[in-house]
Each structure stands twice: as structure tokens, then as C-alpha cells.
Amino acid sequence: MKVMVVGGGGREHAIIKELKKSPEIDKLYALPGNGGIARDAECVNIGAKDIEGIVNFARENGIEYAVVAPDDPLVLGCVDALNAIGVECFGPSKAAAVIEGSKVFSKNLMKKYNIPTAAYETFEDMDEAIAYLRTVPAPVVIKADGLALGKGVIIAQTTDEAVDAVVSMMADKVFGESGSRVVVEEFLEGPEVSVLAFTDGNVLVPMVSSMDHKRAGDNDTGLNTGGMGAIAPNPYYTDAIASECMKTIFMPTVEAMKAENRTFKGCLYFGLMLTKNGPKVIEYNCRFGDPETQAVLPLLESDLFTVMRAVSSGKLAECEVKFADKHSCTLVLASNGYPGKYETGFEITGDDKADACVYIAGAKLENGKLLTGGGRVLAVSAVGDTLKDAVDKAYLEGEKVHFENKYFRHDIGARALKAAK
Ligand code: AMP
Numbered sequence: 001m002k003v004m005v006v007g008g009g010g011r012e013h014a015i016i017k018e019l020k021k022s023p024e025i026d027k028l029y030a031l032p033g034n035g036g037i038a039r040d041a042e043c044v045n046i047g048a049k050d051i052e053g054i055v056n057f058a059r060e061n062g063i064e065y066a067v068v069a070p071d072d073p074l075v076l077g078c079v080d081a082l083n084a085i086g087v088e089c090f091g092p093s094k095a096a097a098v099i100e101g102s103k104v105f106s107k108n109l110m111k112k113y114n115i116p117t118a119a120y121e122t123f124e125d126m127d128e129a130i131a132y133l134r135t136v137p138a139p140v141v142i143k144a145d146g147l148a149l150g151k152g153v154i155i156a157q158t159t160d161e162a163v164d165a166v167v168s169m170m171a172d173k174v175f176g177e178s179g180s181r182v183v184v185e186e187f188l189e190g191p192e193v194s195v196l197a198f199t200d201g202n203v204l205v206p207m208v209s210s211m212d213h214k215r216a217g218d219n220d221t222g223l224n225t226g227g228m229g230a231i232a233p234n235p236y237y238t239d240a241i242a243s244e245c246m247k248t249i250f251m252p253t254v255e256a257m258k259a260e261n262r263t264f265k266g267c268l269y270f271g272l273m274l275t276k277n278g279p280k281v282i283e284y285n286c287r288f289g290d291p292e293t294q295a296v297l298p299l300l301e302s303d304l305f306t307v308m309r310a311v312s313s314g315k316l317a318e319c320e321v322k323f324a325d326k327h328s329c330t331l332v333l334a335s336n337g338y339p340g341k342y343e344t345g346f347e348i349t350g351d352d353k354a355d356a357c358v359y360i361a362g363a364k365l366e367n368g369k370l371l372t373g374g375g376r377v378l379a380v381s382a383v384g385d386t387l388k389d390a391v392d393k394a395y396l397e398g399e400k401v402h403f404e405n406k407y408f409r410h411d412i413g414a415r416a417l418k419a420a421k
């Protein structure tokens with residue numbers, strides 16, 4: 001089969017490396033892919049938001065199956081547009097992707113269907129939002145309604161900070177139209193867990209749980225990033241919590257989407273917080289998480305393409321989804337300065353020496369050389385029998401990869417190791 005993957009980061013590289021193992025795929029394209037992905041798939045210079053370009057490419061090249069990985073094309077209706085020309089897809093329709101595309105939608109959904117989440121109010125009027133903030137205790141959480149590259153969430157420690165956040169979103173429009181509506185939410189405390197799940201709209205199969213590391217600096221200091229590393233499974237997520245989540249969060253969400261005529265097919269991502277009062281939803285994503293995917297997929301023993309086709313054809317109940325009883329650690333190697341300013345264009349070497357999965361996120365190929373081309377450059381994912389083995393191996397193998405201005409966190413998995421004890 002001819003298959004294309006829409007997207008061009010580390011997550012897409014991890015998906016492509018899994019798809020490459022499938023005997024049913026004889027040609028793989030990535031739109032746009034990147035310099036590292038180019039070693040595993042044919043990269044085509046069409047951006048992930050260029051829905052018309054993507055559809056034309058699929059039509060002209062006889063694409064039979066598409067995996068749409070990033071949030072933007074999903075929210076823009078890429079799957080609907082490809083389905084309309086007869087291309088089967090892994091990923092939700094536009095109607096279902098709204099679960100990530102609008103925080104107001106997802107919060108209202110959870111309220112309507114009694115799915116545990118932080119208490120909240122939504123506002124379209126800035127003065128009303130500010131008046132409300134003066135009545136609630138700090139810290140308080142302000143979220144822009146729409147997609148904002150993961151940056152639209154502000155944890156305000158004081159009421160003044162909260163007011164500033166609302167003004168920056170609603171008046172100064174720092175996130176554009178994404179901030180024309182805001183959610184003001186109760187501040188929750190507890191360990192965070194990411195659970196990615198396959199669902200065909202009726203059946204839901206969770207993958208192994210994971211833990212992201214969002215801050216740029218060691219010990220969770222510094223700015224929020226797209227993710228500096230991940231481990232899987234997450235030791236805080238016990239079997240008892242997993243079955244509670246299945247009952248109170250996962251299946252109710254699948255059923256709620258169906259009841260709203262927004263049947264969700266694809267990978268549904270649950271960002272959970274394990275509070276004193278039980279697990280609560282912090283966010284939904286309509287797609288595989290990044291960098292969680294780079295930690296979870298190395299543990300998948302089943303054929304990813306077989307599972308994806310079971311999801312898109314509504315036959316997930318008949319499909320076995322198996323994960324290894326092992327642990328993984330994903331270490332992100334970034335450009336010094338990220339998520340602020342950083343330099344690119346440095347040669348990456350040694351990535352072929354690492355005895356681990358190396359997933360390229362931001363790099364370009366020039367004259368056969370792989371050069372850094374982004375803030376997050378690549379991820380090294382190692383698997384071990386214990387979490388400690390996986391963490392040690394990720395760092396050891398990560399040392400074999402070189403580029404100028406290489407930056408990484410030194411404590412990926414440290415919190416999980418403490419919890420596991
Ligand atoms: P999100 O983009 O919704 O995942 O939010 C980014 C991060 O902000 C989350 O991973 C949490 O660490 C934090 N966060 C979001 N909502 C809350 C909340 N209600 N209480 C505490 N922290 C939160």
C-alpha cells in the first residue's frame with residue numbers, strides 16, 4: 001500500500017519507524033517530514049496545514065491510507081477532506097478534533113457528561129472575566145480557548161497575574177483569535193499522567209501510560225517547552241487508577257463524543273492529574289502526544305499499521321494491541337536557548353552509533369549531512385527491563401550523539417524513579 005504521514009516532527013518520525021516494519025506498506029511519504037525522516041520515508045515539501053496541497057498530493061499519487069498526526073490539520077478538517085476523495089485515514093474528523101481545538105467545548109463536554117475535571121467558567125467578555133477573577137482565590141489557571149502551540153495556559157500565582165493574563169489574551173491577542181474566549185479554571189495539584197488511547201469510536205484501548213517533562217530546566221524549572229523528555233509507563237498510574245480512569249473518564253468521553261454526533265476515531269490523548277479527590281482531566285488532545293509517542297511506541301509489540309487500520313475501519317474490538325512489559329525513557333536533545341532564541345545549522349553526528357531509537361524532530365539534510373534545524377533537534381528513546389535501566393541507557397546512548405550547542409535536561413525520569421521506590 002501507498003501510505004502518507006502528515007507532519008514533520010519527532011512524533012511523526014516515531015510513527016514512521018513503526019509503520020516501516022509493516023509488510024503491507026510498500027511506499028511511505030511524509031508531508032513535509034524533515035531531514036531525519038527523509039532516511040525512512042520520501043519527504044514531500046507540503047506543509048501540514050496546507051489541506052488543499054495534501055489532498056492534491058494524495059489524489060495525484062494514489063495514496064491509499066493517511067496518518068494525520070498534528071493538531072492543526074486535524075482541527076482544519078484534513079481527515080474529512082481526504083475521506084472525501086476516498087483515502088482512509090487514521091485521525092479524527094474535524095467535528096471530533098474540536099475536543100482539542102476548543103477548550104470551551106471540551107470543558108462543557110466534561111460538565112455535561114460528569115467527567116471529572118477542574119471547576120471552571122468560560123468568558124467571551126474581558127471585563128466579566130476580570131470581575132470573576134476578583135472573586136476566586138489564586139493560584140488560578142487561565143486558558144486560551146483555541147490552539148496556541150501548547151503555550152495558551154497560564155498558571156497565575158496572584159490575582160494581578162491572572163488579570164494580566166486575561167488582558168494579554170483577550171485585548172492584546174497574544175495568541176490571536178485563540179484567545180478571544182478564555183477558560184478560567186481551578187488550580188489542581190498532583191502528579192500528571194499522559195494516557196494515549198486507540199479508539200474506533202466504540203472501543204477504547206489505552207496504550208502504556210507515560211510522563212512528559214514540560215519545563216526547559218532541571219527540577220522542573222524554566223519555561224514551558226514542547227516537552228524535554230518522557231518515560232513510560234508512569235509509576236504513579238497504578239492498575240487501580242487505570243481501571244478507575246477507564247470507568248470515570250475514558251469510556252464516558254468516547255460515549256459523550258458519540259452522543260454529540262462527534263464520534264472520535266484515532267488516538268485520543270488524556271492529560272490527567274491525580275488529585276486527592278481522584279483523577280481529573282487537565283486536557284484532551286485529538287492526536288498522539290509529543291514526546292510521549294517517542295516513549296510509548298518503542299514498547300508496542302503489535303503492528304502499528306494493523307492497529308491503525310482496525311481503528312479507522314471500526315474493528316478495534318477484533319484487534320490485539322500488545323505492549324512489552326518493559327520500560328522506556330525518551331531524552332530530548334535540544335538547541336541551547338530553546339524555547340527562546342537558538343542557532344541552527346550545526347552538523348549532527350553519531351546518531352547512527354546510538355544503540356537506541358533516534359527520532360529526528362528538527363533537522364535538515366544538506367549535501368548528505370544532517371544539520372540541526374529546530375529547537376528540539378532529536379529524541380533518544382531507550383528501552384530497559386526497569387525504569388532505571390531505560391533512563392541510564394537513554395543518557396548513555398544520548399552521549400554518542402553530537403552537535404554544537406547541544407542542550408538537554410539531566411533529570412528525565414528522576415521524579416518517576418523516586419515515585420517507583
Ligand atoms: P495544557 O496545555 O492544558 O496541558 O496545560 C499545560 C500544563 O499546565 C499542564 O500540563 C499542567 O501542568 C498545567 N495545568 C493545566 N491546567 C491546570 C490546572 N487546572 N491546575 C494545575 N495545573 C494545570
Ligand code: GLY
Pocket residue numbers: 150212226227285288289290291292
Ligand atoms: N506532550 C503534550 C502534547 O503533545 O501536547
